[in-house]
Amino acid sequence: MTDQTLEYVVLRCRGCQTAYPAALEYACSRCLGPLDPEYDAEEVAKRLSRDGIEAGPRSIWRYAPLLPATPGPGDLAPGLTPLVPAPRLAEALGVPGPLLLKDDTRNPTNSFKDRVVAVAVARARAFGLSTVACASTGNLAGATAAAAAAQGLECVVVIPADLEAGKVASAAAFGATVVAVEGSYDQANRLSMQAVEAFGWGFVNVNLRPWYAEGSKTVGLEVAEQLGWSLPEHVVVPIASGALLTKVHQGFGVLADHGLVERTPAKVHGAQSVGCSPVAAAFAAGVDEVTPVRPSGIVKSLAIGDPADGAEALATVRGTGGRVEAVDDSEVVEAIELLARTTGVFGETAAGVTVATVGRLAARGEFRPGERVVALITGHGLKTREVLDGRAGATVTVRPNIDALSEALAPVRPDLAVPG
């Protein structure tokens, strides 16, 4: 395995700092700590510039010098999703300054997971693997299945059996073998680790995890570029494993290291649901360790009870002066509706968690006038549409004639009623 992009990348153990070559490894053989890619800063500096990025592809690959892979044929080119101002949502939530949504529902399979999968699958191909797989809370399954289909790879997705129908369908449609585990995500994840040993597949978030996680960095890189090469004062990030939050912050840092943005304070806030809030609980308790929980509730995409990068996410939040909040299921549903009705963006439950958290932080007075708040909308609402069942209040069923329409509208929308 060699490929040009990796000449200046090594893997370094997060625990004991041992360096390894950029091979298909994910745990330190000395201390079992996780491995992270580390780039030779001088080599990156030679390749990285604002002009080069701006002239690059309209996808995550515009940041090629900061990514440990090159896309192969069939890559779905995720990323460079819009950063859209949301003034009506800001007003409703009491955010005093600009609120911007990073709309990652606009990725190829409608979640930010297309980013991580693009990098992991590019590495899988460089490693010569023909089967890619994942342990997923839902979105990752669809993203992995789609990338595999587009690139002619075999795909197996391992999910908890109780996922939303829309998530299962969007993996099955791409021809993946869907393994529904009778148990939690954490059990599906443990089974996946055994499957790595037994079958040697490339699990994007297990043995390819060091590469996979790098894809999340591109969210931070794009936000900074889209803010005219500056860092937001606040970013609000949903937490499952904690990788997205950690890597968004790393993305900000690496741009500052290379002088592409000024190193201004950027508070990174975490968002969880009460049904699975191990990181929020540790934050509230003031401890460094994240104690695993058994997830419950409607927010299945964030239902990781034992988050792999939970402690890192917690340390990142604290290091920036941010907060981690936990919001309950009814707040999540209300936030999904509020988001949709004030911005035209239909987010899934994770987005509801983020938007409700923005409201919580605003109510606590965390945001000052003029400060820019970026909320990550990481997945599309159609995949979790059942949480709105029975709430879409404005459907009227009518016979196909105008009198019936007038009659039916009068009680529900008197403002629309036709005179006479």
Ligand SMILES: Cc1ncc(COP(=O)(O)O)c(C=O)c1O
């Ligand atoms: C829609 C959505 N948002 C956010 C996350 C959290 O990502 P991470 O596991 O990197 O914390 C996930 C994870 O599955 C997700 O599906």
Ligand SMILES: [Zn+2]
């Ligand atoms: Zn180690």
